[in-house]
Amino acid sequence: EDKVVQSPLSLVVHEGDTVTLNCSYEVTNFRSLLWYKQEKKAPTFLFMLTSSGIEKKSGRLSSILDKKELFSILNITATQTGDSAVYLCAGGMDSNYQLIWGAGTKLIIKP
Amino acid sequence: DTAVSQTPKYLVTQMGNDKSIKCEQNLGHDTMYWYKQDSKKFLKIMFSYNNKELIINETVPNRFSPKSPDKAHLNLHINSLELGDSAVYFCASSQDTPFGAGGRQFFGPGTRLTVL
Incomplete structure (x- = not known):
């Protein structure tokens, strides 16, 4: 059965800390790994990774994919209170249109 | 311009009613x-x-019926609403990549449905 598992489920840190969020996957005909950030409304796209070992970076956020070990990490450096959100990862298949979603990591940044 | 839009944003209704959400x-x-998406945030x-x-037609009660009049619209009709239907419903869209599927999905703002 296809599945995506995120850890930890929740995390509380202080502003300025660095956090690493984990996502492991078992997805048939795997094509891509996507990260989304969800605050109070709809999930907003962060990264899509298709190649192993190539880091994608956007400001203080970065992500990398390991297709051999079947996982991805999302790093956030110098965290700010605005980074508080649920971070979702999803595995995309090459054979159909479905994304397999993880349960999310709830990140709380304390001032 | 909004990329993916949904109406209504909030919907409060009684058990047993029929309602539609447009996208x-x-x-x-x-x-x-x-x-x-339920209260635990699982999509x-x-x-x-x-x-x-x-x-894709997952295991969903047949009280839920989608309708797509054209490729820019996908509506969701729900019959005989139940308490357990209370949740946030998101519409999303994606464009096939040249390599097949598995691409980025764009989400609408969500419709918060509350069944009393």
């Missing part, structure tokens, strides 16, 4: 989706349409 995307995408796929054709 429109102006991105020119071929594929649209309906998701249900569950319900349906997906590609060029007006149903391609």
Whole structure:
């Protein structure tokens, strides 16, 4: 059965800390790994990774994919209170249109 | 311009009623989706349409019926609403990549349904 598992489920840190969020996957005909950030409304796209070992970076956020070990990490450096959100990862298949979603990591940044 | 829009944003109704949620995307995408997100924030796929054709139909009560009049619209009709239907419903769309599927999905703002 296809599945995506995120850890930890929740995390509380202080502003300025660095956090690493984990996502492991078992997805048939795997094509891509996507990260989304969800605050109070709809999930907003962060990264899509298709190649192993190539880091994608956007400001203080970065992500990398390991297709051999079947996982991805999302790093956030110098965290700010605005980074508080649920971070979702999803595995995309090459054979159909479905994304397999993880349960999310709830990140709380304390001032 | 809003890329994926949903109406209404909030819906409060009594058990047993029938209601519809509308979704429109102006991105020119071929594929649209309906998701249900419960209080624990887990996103569950319900349906997906590609060029007006149903391609994903997960285990969902048959009280839920999607309708796609054209590839820019995907509506969700719910009959005989139950308490357990209370959730946030998200519409999303995606464009096939040249390599097949597995691409980025764009989400609408969500419709918060409360069944009393």
